[in-house]
Amino acid sequence: MSTTVFFNIIQIFLGLIFLRYVYNTIYKAYFGPLSKIPGPKLFALHRFFFDGKLLSGNRWRLVQFVFRPKYGSIIRVAPEAILISDRDEIKKLIVIEDFPKAPRYAGVRRELQAETLFTATTKTFHKERRRLLSPAFAMKYLTSLDPLIKICIRDLIIKIDQTIEKEGSNVSGVMINIYGILLNCALDVIGETAFGGKFDMILTGTHPLPYEAGEALRRRLARTISPLLKPFFGDREYLYTFVGDLVKKRRQETNPSRQDILQIVLDAQKESGMTDLEVFDQTVEFLIAGSDSTAFCTAMAIITLARNKEKLQKLYDELKAAIPSVDPDNLPDHETLKRLPYLNAVIYESLRLYPATFGTNIYALHHSTEYWGEDVNEFVPERWLDPENIPRDAYMPFSAGSRNCIGQNFALLEIRLIIAALVSRYRIVDIPGQDLDIVQFLAPRLRNRKYNMGFAFRK
Numbered sequence: 217m218s219t220t221v222f223f224n225i226i227q228i229f230l231g232l233i234f235l236r237y238v239y240n241t242i243y244k245a246y247f248g249p250l251s252k253i254p255g256p257k258l259f260a261l262h263r264f265f266f267d268g269k270l271l272s273g274n275r276w277r278l279v280q281f282v283f284r285p286k287y288g289s290i291i292r293v294a295p296e297a298i299l300i301s302d303r304d305e306i307k308k309l310i311v312i313e314d315f316p317k318a319p320r321y322a323g324v325r326r327e328l329q330a331e332t333l334f335t336a337t338t339k340t341f342h343k344e345r346r347r348l349l350s351p352a353f354a355m356k357y358l359t360s361l362d363p364l365i366k367i368c369i370r371d372l373i374i375k376i377d378q379t380i381e382k383e384g385s386n387v388s389g390v391m392i393n394i395y396g397i398l399l400n401c402a403l404d405v406i407g408e409t410a411f412g413g414k415f416d417m418i419l420t421g422t423h424p425l426p427y428e429a430g431e432a433l434r435r436r437l438a439r440t441i442s443p444l445l446k447p448f449f450g451d452r453e454y455l456y457t458f459v460g461d462l463v464k465k466r467r468q469e470t471n472p473s474r475q476d477i478l479q480i481v482l483d484a485q486k487e488s489g490m491t492d493l494e495v496f497d498q499t500v501e502f503l504i505a506g507s508d509s510t511a512f513c514t515a516m517a518i519i520t521l522a523r524n525k526e527k528l529q530k531l532y533d534e535l536k537a538a539i540p541s542v543d544p545d546n547l548p549d550h551e552t553l554k555r556l557p558y559l560n561a562v563i564y565e566s567l568r569l570y571p572a573t574f575g576t577n578i579y580a581l582h583h584s585t586e587y588w589g590e591d592v593n594e595f596v597p598e599r600w601l602d603p604e605n606i607p608r609d610a611y612m613p614f615s616a617g618s619r620n621c622i623g624q625n626f627a628l629l630e631i632r633l634i635i636a637a638l639v640s641r642y643r644i645v646d647i648p649g650q651d652l653d654i655v656q657f658l659a660p661r662l663r664n665r666k667y668n669m670g671f672a673f674r675k
């Protein structure tokens with residue numbers, strides 16, 4: 217066979233493969249089982265169009281403000297992806313049918329096969345891992361983590377106090393980057409409760425571990441684009457060494473001094489035969505799942521309060537009656553805080569307006585006039601004071617069903633303590649003219665991790 221004929225055959229062969237691909241793509245988009253679901257037809261051709269929009273961080277805006285009004289509560293956004301914001305359909309999917317998570321979650325694993333609680337796609341694995349780790353987040357156990365969380369809130373107050381004392385305060389107080397400082401606080405809290413000690417992010421502003429955990433996540437996501445990228449985006453050594461040393465040190469203690477999340481994971485290891493790498497994966501996962509999300513929610517609650525002065529005053533009045541004074545060595549008691557109706561109402565309402573969710577379209581569920589009424593976009597904590605007002609199944613800031621957030625009580629405890637401490641101790645003033653530029657890559661956050669607010673001591 218001549219070379220020309222050989223190349224012609226190869227060309228025809230490749231041409232046929234290409235045609236088959238084009239045919240399948242078009243067939244799936246226009247005639248496949250999902251073709252009846254409304255959505256942008258271009259996006260139905262290839263996942264690339266929807267994924268590509270993620271790079272700017274503004275994909276959530278496109279979904280909420282362009283697609284949702286145009287296509288309704290069930291939208292096809294890729295050949296095999298739909299977004300749902302109808303409460304009955306969401307419930308059916310994640311509670312009643314309890315569908316497993318999509319295979320794409322594997323992308324954030326260390327290795328494609330290395331399942332973790334958050335990324336588990338196998339039901340049996342998830343059930344067992346959840347059973348093993350649940351004690352770390354049980355309400356009773358959280359009470360013993362309370363003093364560890366307070367160590368970090370103490371730092372938060374000391375840091376803000378020092379800034380006010382150093383810079384003096386004018387009418388609107390000293391400028392504090394509320395988002396930055398609350399992110400540091402959330403990182404310190406996970407450090408203190410799951411990594412044997414806070415990272416001192418609040419006091420020093422830097423520690424390699426949180427950076428390295430974020431870097432590992434970015435590298436893992438990059439690897440999902442193509443396995444060929446693995447040599448360029450491999451994991452770095454630091455995380456493994458840090459966690460490895462920590463675990464070794466803890467195991468050497470005959471009578472572990474700290475009953476923290478790390479200890480629960482190590483106890484679970486004894487019971488289940490988890491490998492050291494699995495212990496590593498699980499602790500790093502808590503850092504990733506629990507820091508940006510909690511920081512975002514706490515910061516949005518404080519910012520929204522400061523923008524609604526009457527509500528801020530109402531909260532202050534409630535706190536003042538319940539906890540007369542707050543200082544670094546006298547922080548509010550969570551047992552008292554969890555019973556304060558307006559504090560809880562503020563937190564629930566802020567989580568409604570700014571949910572830190574992934575997956576299904578919870579943002580649209582929380583912003584639906586059909587469920588919440590005409591004031592859906594307003595900050596109305598009062599709606600939470602009467603449980604009858606809350607629409608059933610239309611509120612899921614921590615998701616629902618078997619894959620709901622294992623850390624939700626932990627997060628609520630932390631958010632209550634922080635908001636109560638800040639509102640009781642400081643006069644907090646919004647500084648107008650700043651953009652609340654929310655971007656979402658995995659969880660939502662403020663674009664530059666920055667929002668300045670005025671802080672002064674309350675008289």
Ligand code: HEM
Nearest residue numbers: 333334505506509510513572575614615619621622623627
């Ligand atoms: C306000 C703060 C938080 C919010 C809004 C939040 C929200 C969520 C949501 C919506 C999910 C479901 C995700 C999905 O379906 O893919 C989830 C799962 C999870 N969250 Fe959170 N979370 C918060 C704080 C935390 C904290 C503090 C931790 C741990 C220390 C944590 C650990 C986890 C884990 C491990 C899962 C996976 C649970 C499972 O699949 O069984 N979260 N979270």
